[in-house]
Amino acid sequence: MIWLTIVVSGLITFVLRFFAIFQVKNSNIPQWLENILKYVPTAVLSTLIFPEVLFNDSNSIQLIENPKILAASSALLVTILTKNVIITIITGMLVLWILTLN
Amino acid sequence: MVLNQDKPSKRLEFYSGVKSVSPILIGVIPFGLVFGILGLESGLTSLQTFLMSSIIFAGASQVAFVQLVSNGTLPIITIISVGIINLRHFLYSAALSKYLGHLPIKWKIPLAYLITDEAFAVTIKRMINGKESIFSHYYLLGSGITLWLTWQTSTLSGILLGKTIPEEFNLGFTIPLVFLSLIAPNVIKYKSHALCALAAGSFAVIFHSLPSNIWIILASLIGLLTAAFVNKIELNIQKKIS
DSSP: OHHHHHHHHHHHHHHHHHHHHHSSSOOOOOHHHHHHHTTHHHHHHHHHHHHHHHBOTTSSBOOSSOHHHHHHHHHHHHHHHHOOHHHHHHHHHHHHHHHHOO | OHHHHHHHHHHHHHHHHHHHHGGGHHHHHHHHHHHHHHHHHTTOOHHHHHHHHHHTOOHHHHHHHHHHHHTTOOHHHHHHHHHHHTTHHHHHHHHHHHHHTTSOHHHHHHHHHTOOHHHHHHHHHHHHHSOOOTTTHHHHHHHHHHHHHHHHHHHHHHHHHHTTSOGGGOGGGHHHHHHHHHHHHHHHHOHHHHHHHHHHHHHHHHTTTSGGGTHHHHHHHHHHHHHHHHHHHHHHHHHHHO
16 A cells, blocks of 8 residues: 555656646746645645644643753744754754753 | 666666765654654554654655644544645656656656655756756766665664653654745745745644644645645736736
8 A cells, every 4th residue: 555655646746747848838827826726835835833742641731841842942943044954954953852861 | 788878867866866866864864763762752662663664764744744643633634644745755856757768667667666855855956957957867866875774773763762861851842943944945035935824733723622633734725726836816916916
């Protein structure tokens, strides 16, 4: 099942890349659609970020004494300052490790 | 004679493409490493993790894929999520069609496959600002192949590395960190992106207990609707001012 999921995901991704190029003429996407598509990564990735940070291991929301919130906030600050993926990941992980040490 | 003159300009375009993405590789390599490590951690086999990098070949969606699989998400929801994340490639493809549309199908297939955020960014710049040339597609070929090889080797390194890292390190948390660094530039710069992120994120939390992880699709759509709404208001304000 995993293999099928990977292959179908790959096919869809390829079709998305290929579809517009396939047309010989200059493909014109309507302006409103182009505007919306720009927000897709922001929308989907935020959807995946929030629960991952705010929920604890027993899958209930935890806003107080949640080390992941502080770790993610530090990472956000660092990514604003440095725009560097590696430093962002290292900062976030270090803060998480320090806070969960006991 | 014509053939002899063609060769250097093909090569020149190809190597310009390679050169243009070289500085970007510093960002691609750790991303690939993280993906390789996470693939194993989510329960995929080494082979599945490794081949996903060539079958899907789109970083953010691959990381989302392994996160969803490790949460026990239904395959159909995973597939739709990957599709939504990669919708932007359609935009890239449309933008490049002006410059690649005339090529025969045997060129279009590999070139389409090589379209990624990074390859698109450098290629569209070359197409718009660079000299017109019948070999300009070699630029996308050069940048695309470079990115592809880097992505495959860094995935493989991540897989090998991942086998040595114990589970207590909570490496799964690198997923939201990677995503955070991907969306941060837009979210900080544009109010519409910030509101889109807040809306999508909040509704992801609210809908989180819905069955079969349908919240991923619902919350993403709410984020997009919010963005569309904010966009419309901003456009109206602009119109009134001008």
